[in-house]
Amino acid sequence: MTTDQKDPxxxxxxxxxxxxxxxxxxxxxxxxxNTDSKFLALFNHLDKSDALDEELIIKRGIVxxxxxxxxxxxxxxxxxISLRLSPLHQNVRSQIREQLDFASxxxxxxxxxxxxxxxxxxxxxxxxxxxxxxxxxxxxxxKIIETQYITRSINSRADxxxxxxxxxxxxxxxxxxxxxxSLQLYGLMLKSGYVRNDKEHTIITNYFNSKLPTYDxxxxxxREKLWLYKAHLWYSFIIQxxxxxxxxxxxxxxxxxxxxxxxIQNPVFFLRGNHYLLESLYLIxxxxxxxxxxxxxxxSITRDTFPKDDNIEVLSFQFIYNNRLNIHFxxxxxxxxxxxxxxxxxxxxxxxxxxxxxxIMVLYYKIGCLYFGMGNHKKCIEYLxxxxxxRSLKMREDLMCFSRVLSLVAHYEAGMDYxxxxxLKKTYRFLIKMNDLHEVQKEMIKFLKNLGDIYPHQIKDEFxxxxxxxxxxxxxxxxxxxxxYLDILSWLESNIYNRPxxxxxxxxxxxxxx
Numbered sequence: 001m002t003t004d005q006k007d008p009x010x011x012x013x014x015x016x017x018x019x020x021x022x023x024x025x026x027x028x029x030x031x032x033x034n035t036d037s038k039f040l041a042l043f044n045h046l047d048k049s050d051a052l053d054e055e056l057i058i059k060r061g062i063v064x065x066x067x068x069x070x071x072x073x074x075x076x077x078x079x080x081i082s083l084r085l086s087p088l089h090q091n092v093r094s095q096i097r098e099q100l101d102f103a104s105x106x107x108x109x110x111x112x113x114x115x116x117x118x119x120x121x122x123x124x125x126x127x128x129x130x131x132x133x134x135x136x137x138x139x140x141x142x143k144i145i146e147t148q149y150i151t152r153s154i155n156s157r158a159d160x161x162x163x164x165x166x167x168x169x170x171x172x173x174x175x176x177x178x179x180x181x182s183l184q185l186y187g188l189m190l191k192s193g194y195v196r197n198d199k200e201h202t203i204i205t206n207y208f209n210s211k212l213p214t215y216d217x218x219x220x221x222x223r224e225k226l227w228l229y230k231a232h233l234w235y236s237f238i239i240q241x242x243x244x245x246x247x248x249x250x251x252x253x254x255x256x257x258x259x260x261x262x263x264i265q266n267p268v269f270f271l272r273g274n275h276y277l278l279e280s281l282y283l284i285x286x287x288x289x290x291x292x293x294x295x296x297x298x299x300s301i302t303r304d305t306f307p308k309d310d311n312i313e314v315l316s317f318q319f320i321y322n323n324r325l326n327i328h329f330x331x332x333x334x335x336x337x338x339x340x341x342x343x344x345x346x347x348x349x350x351x352x353x354x355x356x357x358x359x360i361m362v363l364y365y366k367i368g369c370l371y372f373g374m375g376n377h378k379k380c381i382e383y384l385x386x387x388x389x390x391r392s393l394k395m396r397e398d399l400m401c402f403s404r405v406l407s408l409v410a411h412y413e414a415g416m417d418y419x420x421x422x423x424l425k426k427t428y429r430f431l432i433k434m435n436d437l438h439e440v441q442k443e444m445i446k447f448l449k450n451l452g453d454i455y456p457h458q459i460k461d462e463f464x465x466x467x468x469x470x471x472x473x474x475x476x477x478x479x480x481x482x483x484x485y486l487d488i489l490s491w492l493e494s495n496i497y498n499r500p501x502x503x504x505x506x507x508x509x510x511x512x513x514x
Contacts, residue, residue, distance in 0.1 A: 010052040027082040039075040136168040177213040178227035185234035242283040249277035275319040282326040332505030334373030377414035440482035467492040
């Protein structure tokens with residue numbers, strides 16, 4: 001039986017680089033008895049396979065059926081041990097953790113002074129790198145040693161450790177509260193998107209203010225500031241205050257540029273901060289800063305000193321291509337951006353086991369928008385269908401919603417009227433079910449639904465009426481999000497003036513530059 005390719009062991013084996021595979025075999029072969037081990041035979045089999053076929057593994061005599069589960073678990077563990085030993089996966093955090101382990105071993109051997117000496121150095125390194133959780137663990141071990149064994153002046157030492165523990169505990173509690181708030185807001189953003197009305201705005205504002213802990217700015221370090229900016233960023237996104245999104249994402253990114261060592265130690269946070277800064281610039285339509293920020297971002301992550309691993313590679317791919325597309329959307333240079341499609345599809349294929357469905361669907365939506373802007377409506381529909389037909393997509397209902405609305409418009413433009421009525425019914429049912437029917441969507445559906453009753457010579461007047469109706473919502477606090485996913489007004493103007501939608505957007509972009 002061929003099992004799901006999301007099998008953790010199979011995915012892990014396939015994620016290994018050539019050097020990591022080589023190191024694993026060296027690690028296994030360090031003792032001669034391991035060279036013919038079953039888990040190495042299983043590793044070699046999976047390395048050469050395109051799928052995890054358990055029946056084939058058993059048939060080849062690698063392992064008996066009742067032993068396969070245990071062997072897979074053992075191999076998974078051995079691969080992780082090998083990766084942990086790799087210099088590629090060593091960082092400041094793992095180095096401090098290693099020193100703490102060494103100190104614990106020395107403590108249990110009764111070598112207390114040696115243990116305390118290592119702990120002191122590890123604690124200094126942890127504080128310098130703002131690894132307060134590990135620093136707190138170190139202090140707690142120091143307290144255990146000092147209370148059990150008289151190694152130096154116990155009175156002054158007890159005071160020192162008490163003050164250190166109290167300060168580190170305070171920082172860790174504050175960081176925990178801020179990170180919890182940030183995570184909860186992020187979850188709300190993914191599930192529900194932006195606020196829809198004054199009631200929801202009030203609820204989320206009260207929630208944010210009630211959960212935001214009190215703090216002394218002077219005592220905040222890098223990590224506390226980082227989580228504080230994150231929490232404010234997600235609150236700003238949810239209430240659609242995009243200028244504040246820009247403000248807090250820029251503060252987030254500037255933290256890293258002001259402290260380059262943190263960029264090396266926390267590369268994923270640096271990547272994500274830049275992505276949200278770039279997205280904020282797109283939302284406020286600051287094309288100049290968007291381009292310069294993306295250039296600076298790409299230069300930073302391609303430096304030799306910037307960490308390299310699979311996770312960083314995947315995130316860099318997502319963030320760079322999302323924002324390269326956004327630049328073409330702002331400029332109206334859709335055809336010039338078509339070359340990105342091939343590169344994006346190649347990236348999705350390469351990283352398919354490491355990118356979740358949500359982020360793949362976001363890329364498909366943007367590709368659909370790119371083709372819509374080019375006037376290639378059938379290609380647009382093709383990519384939107386990948387989203388609409390995805391039954392496993394549970395997050396970002398707003399993405400699913402606007403995929404359906406854009407698909408309706410693309411069907412109309414493609415002259416596929418015979419499918420339009422069925423599409424309208426499905427879209428309307430979907431929107432009613434998710435309770436997300438905004439005024440902009442209502443007007444769009446009403447317009448498309450009545451197209452069949454409009455005479456050709458009346459169509460331009462109807463476009464003008466719809467444009468006038470929708471224009472009033474362009475800067476509405478709760479309706480404007482519709483225009484973030486699809487530039488409906490530019491599409492209407494293209495039909496009113498018989499000009500390509502790309503030309504309309506390009507003209508608007510040039511006016512913004514003046």
